[in-house]
Amino acid sequence: MANQVSKKFTWVIDDFSMQSEMYSSVPVLIGDCEWYIFIDPKEGNVNSLYMGLEVADPESLPSGWRRYVKLRLSVGNQYLGELALLNGDSFNVPCVENHLWFDQKKLGYGFSTNVPLTKLLDESKGFLENGELEIVAEVEVAEVVGTYGCSEEYEGAYQSPSEMMLDDGPKPLRNKTQESVDVNGFHVLPSQVKFVRCIFERHPGIAVGFRSKNQLLRKTSMNFLLNLIETLCQSLQDLSNEDLKDADISLTYLKDVGFEVEWLGCILDDVKEKKEKEQSSLVRLREMDDSLLKLKQKCSDLDALVKEEEAELSATRTPLSFYEVV
Numbered sequence: 001m002a003n004q005v006s007k008k009f010t011w012v013i014d015d016f017s018m019q020s021e022m023y024s025s026v027p028v029l030i031g032d033c034e035w036y037i038f039i040d041p042k043e044g045n046v047n048s049l050y051m052g053l054e055v056a057d058p059e060s061l062p063s064g065w066r067r068y069v070k071l072r073l074s075v076g077n078q079y080l081g082e083l084a085l086l087n088g089d090s091f092n093v094p095c096v097e098n099h100l101w102f103d104q105k106k107l108g109y110g111f112s113t114n115v116p117l118t119k120l121l122d123e124s125k126g127f128l129e130n131g132e133l134e135i136v137a138e139v140e141v142a143e144v145v146g147t148y149g150c151s152e153e154y155e156g157a158y159q160s161p162s163e164m165m166l167d168d169g170p171k172p173l174r175n176k177t178q179e180s181v182d183v184n185g186f187h188v189l190p191s192q193v194k195f196v197r198c199i200f201e202r203h204p205g206i207a208v209g210f211r212s213k214n215q216l217l218r219k220t221s222m223n224f225l226l227n228l229i230e231t232l233c234q235s236l237q238d239l240s241n242e243d244l245k246d247a248d249i250s251l252t253y254l255k256d257v258g259f260e261v262e263w264l265g266c267i268l269d270d271v272k273e274k275k276e277k278e279q280s281s282l283v284r285l286r287e288m289d290d291s292l293l294k295l296k297q298k299c300s301d302l303d304a305l306v307k308e309e310e311a312e313l314s315a316t317r318t319p320l321s322f323y324e325v326v
Helices: 189-204 215-232 240-255 262-317
Strands: 002-013 029-030 033-039 048-055 066-077 080-082 100-105 108-118 132-143 182-184 187-189
Touching: 029 132, 029 215, 033 132, 048 066, 066 108, 132 262, 182 189, 187 189, 187 215, 189 215, 215 240, 215 262, 240 262
Parallel strands: none
Antiparallel strands: 002 132, 029 033, 033 048, 048 108, 066 080, 066 100, 066 132, 182 187
């Protein structure tokens, strides 16, 4: 195993109710992907809280990925501090109380916790405070290299997901992974296929100098390329100077790893030039608007003076009446 990363975070749920639909935490980056915990009031044992952990962005992981996860969940209690939500009984499997396997076919697990709902929903017990429920999660993720039995150190300390599917133990969630498609040696999502094929048709030698066989690096590099092209396709008003700086960084990265992208450099230079012209035009337009506003104000003032003068002229021209003369 390698790249072991752990993180502890707190999830506060407002207005918690067992009548609500599923609650999901904000995805948290742990290692090379994001994870989230959830509560589903409609699932599991009706007498206990049903929770789970799931990979939030499986599409960002390389083909064949596997992760070994150690999970600790606690619920906040205003009187007793933090109380564990999981133990061996939660999984119905001795010695694997909070050890889980994740891969492309098993993106998440759900399980019943050991806190009775009668206590959890009773505010006098200290779990709920003004309708708020506090969940504390500790997630330790290790990337698995090789087969499931690759390390004797961990063999026997955990069991595979198929061995854990007992009674009310953790249940794998639906598979959200999209199948990747190979285009010229790059694994891309189905939604990206036509764009990647078009790039290779118009620029056949674009990846001739890219020698890496690592699919994660190949996928990352292709995403850099697609994101750069997407940036250059934006309208100027939606394109910020920061976007252009990021585009420069992406272009430099692609050149460094061996992509032939001189044509993109020319387009980027053209977009930068247009952006400068746009900004200069905006400055001139603001100046013109200011001048026009001042002129309009002068015209308004002059118009008022004209009306005042016309009124005075009209009064001057008014002939005297008979009674004024006599």
